[in-house]
Amino acid sequence: MFKKILIANRSEIAVRVIRACREMGIKSVAVYSEADRESLHVRLADEAVCIGPAPAASSYLDVEAVLGAAKVTGAEAVHPGYGFLAENAGFCQACRDAGLVFIGPKPEAIRRLGFKSSARDLARKAGVPIVPGSMGLLGHDFMAEASKVGFPVMVKAAAGGGGKGLRLVREAKDLEAQIRMAKAEAGAAFKDDSVYLEKFIEHPRHVEIQIAADEAGGIVAFPERDCTVQRRHQKLIEESPSPVVTSDIRRRMQEAARSLAKAAGYTNVGTVEFLLDTDGSFYFMEVNTRLQVEHPVTELVTGLDLVNLQIRLAAGEKMPFGQDRASEIRAHSIEHRINAEDPAHGFAPCPGTIERVSLPGGPGVRVDTHIYPGYTVPSYYDSLIAKLIISAPDRDGAVARGLRAFGEFSIDGIKTTIPFHCSVLAHPLFKGGKFDTSFIEAMKAPGGEPFREPVKEGQPA
Amino acid sequence: MDKNELQEVLDWAKTTDLVELEFKLDGKGFSFSKKPKPVTAVCGFPGRNLAAVPCPGVGIFQWNAPGSPRLAVEGKAVAKGDVLGIVEGPGAPKKIEAPCGGALQNVCVDAGQTVQYGQPLFFIDRKD
Numbered sequence A: 001m002f003k004k005i006l007i008a009n010r011s012e013i014a015v016r017v018i019r020a021c022r023e024m025g026i027k028s029v030a031v032y033s034e035a036d037r038e039s040l041h042v043r044l045a046d047e048a049v050c051i052g053p054a055p056a057a058s059s060y061l062d063v064e065a066v067l068g069a070a071k072v073t074g075a076e077a078v079h080p081g082y083g084f085l086a087e088n089a090g091f092c093q094a095c096r097d098a099g100l101v102f103i104g105p106k107p108e109a110i111r112r113l114g115f116k117s118s119a120r121d122l123a124r125k126a127g128v129p130i131v132p133g134s135m136g137l138l139g140h141d142f143m144a145e146a147s148k149v150g151f152p153v154m155v156k157a158a159a160g161g162g163g164k165g166l167r168l169v170r171e172a173k174d175l176e177a178q179i180r181m182a183k184a185e186a187g188a189a190f191k192d193d194s195v196y197l198e199k200f201i202e203h204p205r206h207v208e209i210q211i212a213a214d215e216a217g218g219i220v221a222f223p224e225r226d227c228t229v230q231r232r233h234q235k236l237i238e239e240s241p242s243p244v245v246t247s248d249i250r251r252r253m254q255e256a257a258r259s260l261a262k263a264a265g266y267t268n269v270g271t272v273e274f275l276l277d278t279d280g281s282f283y284f285m286e287v288n289t290r291l292q293v294e295h296p297v298t299e300l301v302t303g304l305d306l307v308n309l310q311i312r313l314a315a316g317e318k319m320p321f322g323q324d325r326a327s328e329i330r331a332h333s334i335e336h337r338i339n340a341e342d343p344a345h346g347f348a349p350c351p352g353t354i355e356r357v358s359l360p361g362g363p364g365v366r367v368d369t370h371i372y373p374g375y376t377v378p379s380y381y382d383s384l385i386a387k388l389i390i391s392a393p394d395r396d397g398a399v400a401r402g403l404r405a406f407g408e409f410s411i412d413g414i415k416t417t418i419p420f421h422c423s424v425l426a427h428p429l430f431k432g433g434k435f436d437t438s439f440i441e442a443m444k445a446p447g448g449e450p451f452r453e454p455v456k457e458g459q460p461a
Numbered sequence B: 001m002d003k004n005e006l007q008e009v010l011d012w013a014k015t016t017d018l019v020e021l022e023f024k025l026d027g028k029g030f031s032f033s034k035k036p037k038p039v040t041a042v043c044g045f046p047g048r049n050l051a052a053v054p055c056p057g058v059g060i061f062q063w064n065a066p067g068s069p070r071l072a073v074e075g076k077a078v079a080k081g082d083v084l085g086i087v088e089g090p091g092a093p094k095k096i097e098a099p100c101g102g103a104l105q106n107v108c109v110d111a112g113q114t115v116q117y118g119q120p121l122f123f124i125d126r127k128d
Helices: A011-024 A040-044 A063-073 A089-097 A107-114 A116-125 A142-149 A172-190 A247-263 A295-302 A306-314 A395-408 A418-426 A428-432 A439-444 B003-014
Strands: A004-007 A027-033 A047-052 A077-079 A153-157 A167-169 A195-199 A205-213 A219-231 A234-240 A268-276 A282-288 A332-339 A356-358 A365-369 A384-392 A410-412 B020-023 B030-033 B050-054 B059-062 B083-088 B094-097 B102-107 B120-126
Touching: A004 A011, A004 A063, A011 A027, A011 A040, A011 A306, A011 A365, A011 A384, A027 A040, A027 A063, A047 A063, A063 A089, A063 B059, A077 A306, A089 A107, A107 A116, A116 A247, A116 A282, A142 A172, A142 A195, A153 A172, A167 A172, A172 A195, A205 A247, A205 A282, A205 A306, A219 A247, A219 A295, A219 A439, A234 A295, A234 A418, A247 A268, A247 A282, A268 A306, A295 A306, A295 A332, A295 A365, A295 A384, A332 A395, A332 A418, A384 A395, A395 A418, A395 A428, A418 A428, A418 A439, B003 B020, B083 B120
Parallel strands: A004 A027, A004 A077, A027 A047
Antiparallel strands: A153 A167, A153 A195, A205 A219, A205 A268, A219 A234, A234 A332, A268 A282, A332 A384, A356 A410, A365 A384, B020 B030, B050 B120, B059 B083, B083 B094, B102 B120
16 A cells, blocks of 8 residues: 555645545655645644645646656655546556555546547447437438437537537428527537537536546446436535435446446546436437546545545555445435635625635534635636535435534634525425536526525524 | 833934944943844844745755756855756756845755755845
């Protein structure tokens, strides 16, 4: 086992990895930018090295600086956390070249799965369902292709991004005109007017499968995480098990994730993301070749420690349990991402100094955070400041426990998304478990539930 | 000596680098004293214009490229742009250049020492 690990990250995830290291008797090295001098991960680590100024490009994303810190501290392995360099195949390779173990998959696997097109090809070959669409770019036979896929369809720009060249077509009679418009838009935006077709999933849910694999080919898949509560593709609430996934869907998803991992030669932990349709069919979206923000949900559902597992697998150990243990569901868990954002004003980032913090506690309540009273949330990085992760025997219990915990949870000095989470938990659609990825946008629509402040003890409701 | 006269003396004293001033009436005399410079320089020390030279990266400090002479010696005059040392890391060595001219007041690092970003390595008593 490693004696010393460098954590190439900041915030709550750096704290999470330091905790795992300490429990395993491994020394931890924190790296930090000048803006994070007062951050909790710097205080908790056994050693800390300042690697650059506040902008991430010259600190947390500076491969030379991170490797330099590993060298001067004598670390044997690097844990990349999530974000920053976590899915950077070049960094993974640079670690190897410097004689360091990268705690994650091999660079070849990151490259294979990092590009959407190559990941889709790999999925198709591994027999994993992908969203039905035209085989390649659209030519003159677009009508035949569209009827094969079935309406409604989405016309997408091959060079796409940012919603440019994206057209939803519900009926055959509109197809030709919409393709022409999409081509014009794509040509203007990307200098490439090629488009393709994809089936449009009307009420999609975002469901993902956590996987873990050892070097010897042992692969397990964990129960799904439902990340349907999103705002502009940013996950806000994740839960497991999903309120709509049956044991049959779960088993098929796990099998699909495992065969994709096998085809990609995947090692260490990762996540396969799917879109789930209302009829129970699901389609491969992408693979995240790293630990996820929402990994604690799986930890609470299964009673396992994924960061500990990650480190063991990176050190070359065999998978310590089999698929039966991995798919055991022991609780229901819901994670809430608390951001330094003002939900009443379009979720505008709200950095600043935290005056007081009171964290919730009691049964089934876990808080992963790097904040403390007097801590200043810097404006340079993402706005995640804490994760509240609830576990309870069932979903209703988890929702009730979440509301109770938020009643105890207060952060003074900056605006946070706590009131937003309370209104989601209290929302009948969320309680009923029946919603899709447009839920948050719908909540904000006229007639939607307004955001409520958490009810505190001794205060009128 | 009245209060106004004393104020005049105090105002004058502030324009000097004196740290002690003695005044006798009947024994006539006067006594001034200037303390020696402190060993450890502190940025913003009154009457001084010390510039800290921060470390540009993470790695091992060396005085200069192998075979080149050491330029950074305490008390020595340095010109803006003089190379005071280098930081060796996984990439190309980073030069540590004097940000201003003056006397090298303090050297806080030695060859072979590990250094990190932003760590003050030198203090220069600015002359420009």
